[in-house]
Amino acid sequence: MDVKNFDTRPVALEIKKIVVENESTNTYIFEYPLNGKPGQFVMLWIPGFDEKPFSIAYDDGKKFWLTICKVGPATEELFRFKVGDKVGIRGPFGTNYEVKKGEHIAVISGGYGAAPMYFVTREALAKGVKVEFLTGARNEDLLLYRERVKGLGGVNLHLSTDDGSVGHKGYITHVLEKLLKEKKIDKVFACGPELMMKAVGEIAEKADVECQMSVEKYMKCGFGVCGQCAVDDTGELVCKKGPVMPWKYVKKLGEFGKYHRDAQGKKHYF
């Protein structure tokens, strides 16, 4: 048996740049040939504190970005880090989104799910794929990546906010529903809160469009050993089988849209 390429020790990387996205979200830029693919994730170690999984927001083979929202103690600690400080990175891990030349895709995100969808969009455009970029948030301030996406040619941008401060007033899923009726879309990719993705899956299925989504579950190792991210009822691991999974698989998961588990493996219902 070949055990040559098994090193999951973290690589210490300096934070080269921090872009403030809004009051609770930063993008951290690292110069390192991570060679991640859209949809994949890394484990980011905040030395002396904790280590958490984050989707890759961009990777050009020389540098990569992580867009991180302050949601708990670990990310709060990270927000105290400055340019020049070092963190540990392992990865890339997991499955990724795939597109074929000539396709027309819709990528839909909620909140900070916009970041990995930006990476998908960049890769798709480079392959000659047409992209509908749909993103929604509670208000205009929380809409991420809007300006960056505007700067890309060949993308139609669709926005929504709960308060109507910009774009459609209401959920971004409503925009998707309408779009799938108006245009011939080959694939839908989704990243966002679980209940939103469930709605996306159902809408895409109804329109008979293939759909894939980034499933998020509590992770410890990120590389298929601890079993923390095993999903009911298949018992398969989100870090290996996912995070990008087809809706036709996700919809069969008994727990999807119902509950998630914590670090002790206990259930918490949505």
Added chain:
Amino acid sequence: MTNLELEFCGVHFENPTVLASGVLGVTASSLKNVVRNGAGGVTTKSIWLTEHIGHNNPTMFGTSSYFMNAVGLSDGGLTKAQEETFPEYNEDKKAPIIANIVASKIDDFGELAEKITISDPDLIEINISCPNVEDKYGKPFACDRGDAASVTRAVRGKTRKPIIVKLSPNVNNIVEIAQACANEGADGFCLINTVGPGMAIDIDLRRPILTNKVGGISGPAIKPIAVKHIYDVYKATGLPIIGTGGVMTGEDAIELMMVGARLIGMGTMVYYRGVEGFGKVVKEMEAWCKKNGVKNIEDIIGVIP
């Protein structure tokens, strides 16, 4: 065709491979998935009386030769095991399940054993040897003959299920400890638990990689230590053993069986070969047996004089 089936403490196993405690054992669906992938049996993650918070990440990492972890035995507690893990696993049980129990007080082991027996595990495995809780609870019970015996006695007094004691390799004389447990009614052993603890430093960040600073070592590098300890304990006690430690392939499994292992525990193997590795190891064992004219896997147990 080789017959890979065997009995262990009166429990029937379709093949000798067993998922070791601590890996892929958070939920019943995960344990079932391990069985679907070829394991002959599964072991739960260590069950505490009450919910137990483990260490912060990083809790584990691997290299080509070894793996290190200090998860800190995170667990949802006995209630989760009783209400969720066992009922869900047992409703369409396809392979034996071993309940691994852990506690920081000797009396708690007895209470756990009594209560988990109601959930009907096939075997109860007593974890007295996890090195990762040492800082908080003093030396593991597995390092002291008297403590190991006391824990075994506490469990024996509360259950009629077969009990196996998981032994630590990090002791001066493993045979003395095994014999002390056997005298108190242990039906078998599982060995070895992780080696060390060890420590690894990220030199760029100038700090230990594991949040717990130290962690148990597993993986390919520890197999010779496992072989030696299994050999010694089998020779001394003759009791059935779940041989665990560094098994990655069917050939590794055969090696441990030759020195006395009756079942083969695998955990870190999942890191190197994925959950599919269970089926692969079973196939490799079969192939070796066929090539070497072994009709019954049992025939190779303890053949090394």
